[in-house]
Amino acid sequence: MNLHSQITKLKPNDVQSFNLLERSLRKAVHPIFEMLLLPSNAEDADVRRHLYAATEALASYQDGLVPTVDLDRFPPDVFIHGKPASIVGYENLYQRRMRVIPVVALHADTLARARMAEVAEAHGQGLCIRLLDEDIMSLPEQAAKSVTEIVRDVRLNISEVDILLDCAKLGRYDDDHIALSVIRLLMFFNRAGIRCRRITFAGSSIPKLITEVVEQKHSHGAISRAELAIWTRICRAYGWGRLGFADYGIVRPGHTDSAPVIHINGKLRYTVGAKTHFFRGCSRVELPLADQYPDIVKAMVGSGHYLGPAYSHADKYYRQVADDLTTTGNTGKWVTLDMNHHLAYVSRQLSALVRLPERELSSAERVESFIESFA
Known part of the structure; x- marks a missing residue:
């Protein structure tokens, strides 16, 4: 299975x-x-x-x-x-x-x-x-x-x-x-x-x-x-x-x-540990999304949560954007990237989790600790 x-x-x-x-x-x-x-x-x-x-x-x-x-x-x-x-x-x-x-x-x-x-x-x-x-x-x-x-x-x-x-x-x-x-x-x-x-x-x-997680523009929440x-x-x-x-x-x-959203915010969603992190820009009415993403990506890469360019296709792209080596693409591209990192991370995390010894898996505290620290 x-x-x-x-x-x-x-x-x-x-x-x-x-x-x-x-x-x-x-x-x-x-x-x-x-x-x-x-x-x-x-x-x-x-x-x-x-x-x-x-x-x-x-x-x-x-x-x-x-x-x-x-x-x-x-x-x-x-x-x-x-x-x-x-x-x-x-x-x-x-x-x-x-x-x-x-x-x-x-x-x-x-x-x-x-x-x-x-x-x-x-x-x-x-x-x-x-x-x-x-x-x-x-x-x-x-x-x-x-x-x-x-x-x-x-x-x-x-x-x-x-x-x-x-x-x-x-x-x-x-x-x-x-x-x-x-x-x-x-x-x-x-x-x-x-x-x-x-x-x-x-x-x-x-x-x-996103305001349910990050109230302030140009900030981070999880x-x-x-x-x-x-x-x-x-x-x-x-x-x-x-x-x-x-x-x-x-x-x-x-x-x-079904309905167009006027106030789409630039955002990056990054899964690590037991949390999903949200890095928020602002409404596209205030600043075009393409102009927001370089700063959003740099905030994520410098946050301490970033797992490095070798982790997934998305993580490699994040590094390239942070280093000003590529353009940022449209909003659909960021769904692809954020989802790609999420898939890679969760697959590895679950695979490693179920291989823990039985005595580790029987402890709620040890399972939670493993999930939180997995990288």
Whole structure:
């Protein structure tokens, strides 16, 4: 089982962050690509453009693990030529020789399950069942029953099934409550005989606005990676190596492109230790973003958190910008870079963590200390 997954938007810059990983890491990180949510007031032409953009973004994915892909991001009853838009999307991927692990929601009805069974059979890579935080927190016994029913309805062996426990944006529930609820759900899975290919816990502490972390312009702040702390607590109770970890990288779960943002701030997000660091510039209304980034990057490189140019493709680029050897690019490029560093760092951090001796892994203090000091 690949321990590390990441939920990533199906956008070219986000997908590119995987392609820029060194080869060994591309084979270690399992991508979970999700299409951006389509607004409920979208026209038919918007639906087709939205699906085409997602397909083209996925087509740029190179030489990594077979990705999980969630295209069920349309409003209800959105059809193309009489078929649900998401099913058309999976068929398009198949026709373009792109094989993926499709995603079905826990509460999909019988007809939706039958359609996904056909998709999963065609792609031949299994199926992912996605549970949301309310599924995990409220009725775990019913959730385990629903998983069993889906596996029966799609006619797959349980060893071909992945389960994604997606808490998405953390903060709605207390972290301890989330950990205990996930442990309880996993116990119900065990009792129901659910021995699937991979179970992954996912969550994100990334805020909607940078001002939630950094109030002052041209300054620095940090937030704790709560999703990692929750996961380590679950693993200490449930067992290391049995539960995968996923986050949303440096992008918040609810991100959409549906509305233009006037006051975009120049910013750099840098993952190290148990925190995500935010280096903030100012609104692009005050200063063009291209003019902000050299100073933002220099602030990060000189902050003591920077891990050096050899750490990742992104870190090499940061050094070049800090040394005035290259231009800074557009905002999309910085999503690619910040995500690329994050992927490289988390993959190495998790790999090193689970190799610790059992007596180290059984201690919350030692696990926290290792995570905080890892470089």
